[in-house]
Amino acid sequence: MLTTIFGFEMPTRLLFGHGAVENLGFECSLNGWASALIVTDAGVYSAGLTQPVEAQLQTQGVRYEIYTGVVPNPTIESIETAIPQAQDKDVVIAVGGGSVMDSAKLINAIRTHGGRVRDYEGADTVPAPCKPLIAIPTTAGTGSEVTFIAMFTDAAKHQKLPVVSRHLAPHLAIVDPEMTRNLPPAATAQTGMDALTHAIEAIVGVQANPFSDMLAFEAIRLITRYLPRAVRNGADDIEARGAMAFAATIAGAAFNNSMVGLAHAMAHALGGLYDLPHGLCCALALPVAMHFNLECQRPRYEQIAQVMGFAHTDTEVVPLPTATIQGGVWDKTFTAEDAVLRVRQLMSETGVPAHLIDVGVEVSESDLETLTDLTLADGSILFNPVQPTREQVKALLRHVATYTE
Numbered sequence: 454m455l456t457t458i459f460g461f462e463m464p465t466r467l468l469f470g471h472g473a474v475e476n477l478g479f480e481c482s483l484n485g486w487a488s489a490l491i492v493t494d495a496g497v498y499s500a501g502l503t504q505p506v507e508a509q510l511q512t513q514g515v516r517y518e519i520y521t522g523v524v525p526n527p528t529i530e531s532i533e534t535a536i537p538q539a540q541d542k543d544v545v546i547a548v549g550g551g552s553v554m555d556s557a558k559l560i561n562a563i564r565t566h567g568g569r570v571r572d573y574e575g576a577d578t579v580p581a582p583c584k585p586l587i588a589i590p591t592t593a594g595t596g597s598e599v600t601f602i603a604m605f606t607d608a609a610k611h612q613k614l615p616v617v618s619r620h621l622a623p624h625l626a627i628v629d630p631e632m633t634r635n636l637p638p639a640a641t642a643q644t645g646m647d648a649l650t651h652a653i654e655a656i657v658g659v660q661a662n663p664f665s666d667m668l669a670f671e672a673i674r675l676i677t678r679y680l681p682r683a684v685r686n687g688a689d690d691i692e693a694r695g696a697m698a699f700a701a702t703i704a705g706a707a708f709n710n711s712m713v714g715l716a717h718a719m720a721h722a723l724g725g726l727y728d729l730p731h732g733l734c735c736a737l738a739l740p741v742a743m744h745f746n747l748e749c750q751r752p753r754y755e756q757i758a759q760v761m762g763f764a765h766t767d768t769e770v771v772p773l774p775t776a777t778i779q780g781g782v783w784d785k786t787f788t789a790e791d792a793v794l795r796v797r798q799l800m801s802e803t804g805v806p807a808h809l810i811d812v813g814v815e816v817s818e819s820d821l822e823t824l825t826d827l828t829l830a831d832g833s834i835l836f837n838p839v840q841p842t843r844e845q846v847k848a849l850l851r852h853v854a855t856y857t858e
Contacts, residue, residue: 520534520538526606549592656670660836674761675696809853
């Protein structure tokens with residue numbers, strides 16, 4: 454197994470469990486933080502999800518302000534607007550999904566080291582450690598609470614761009630499944646597919662290693678079993694919410710080290726051009742990218758199919774249609790193609806659209822050329838197990854767009 458040298462890093466301290474957010478006040482007291490900026494978006498704030506955080510700060514006498522200006526696929530302007538509020542605070546606290554986490558990471562970097570968002574585009578652009586940042590996710594998808602990656606959108610170019618630096622990583626992640634309890638079914642499904650995309654691409658990518666594999670395969674097992682339950686009855690099924698929160702976090706830790714690939718490159722292009730939710734874009738791109746990568750990573754996809762095909766939903770085994778019964782027992786031989794089939798089944802089961810046309814987006818030929826350019830320019834594609842040609846990328850995006858091959 455250990456035939457090559459590999460590295461694994463997770464600089465973020467993790468506090469996980471039901472009611473974990475109730476430890477925030479103690480953490481502030483322990484670290485001597487007397488002032489804070491809560492970074493969130495209008496939806497999270499209106500849903501009352503900052504209230505448990507505010508209550509903890511009030512109990513400890515921590516002065517705080519709230520910035521609610523984060524937007525989906527965060528823009529340069531939405532990030533930089535928060536800098537004056539953050540400048541004199543002891544700690545920044547991100548409460549929300551991936552867009553909030555990404556925004557808070559960049560806000561924190563700029564308040565520490567100065568400059569503008571564009572100054573940090575690329576890899577290793579944050580020169581030194583940043584001031585304290587706490588991440589409290591309200592979705593189970595991005596895993597951004599334990600990664601050192603942040604994305605921002607150049608609105609003028611309709612392009613999503615990365616900042617990658619170990620110094621971006623939150624100092625503390627508080628992952629409390631209770632914070633995701635009232636996430637709507639569609640958002641639950643889409644963010645869950647984001648986590649699944651992280652896990653699958655972590656396994657087949659060029660930087661996969663035994664440590665990231667361990668986390669990614671477990672994430673796939675949990676998502677296959679618990680995502681349908683979280684979508685059906687997320688408000689009451691706290692076991693499913695807990696499993697999904699854990700799956701998203703460990704998938705984040707996995708891809709933070711092994712990186713992602715073609716599915717994310719396409720997803721970033723779709724999100725940048727059409728301003729669609731990242732989880733939805735990942736779901737649309739994932740089975741198409743998997744099919745493209747099948748031949749070069751067939752054994753890995755067979756392993757993924759094995760895990761997905763025999764993950765349990767409640768107490769019943771969910772076999773693939775291609776499985777057969779041998780002596781009353783399901784035959785456990787799965788093909789790489791079965792992995793793609795199982796992903797599509799999971800999407801159908803949780804109500805995730807299969808194509809852009811299903812969400813009312815019709816892709817013109819001009820858009821197709823732009824999407825191809827954006828996909829090929831995205832850094833994620835460099836970690837894909839095989840590099841596609843321009844014509845191959847265009848064909849894949851055409852399939853993402855519509856039922857027509």
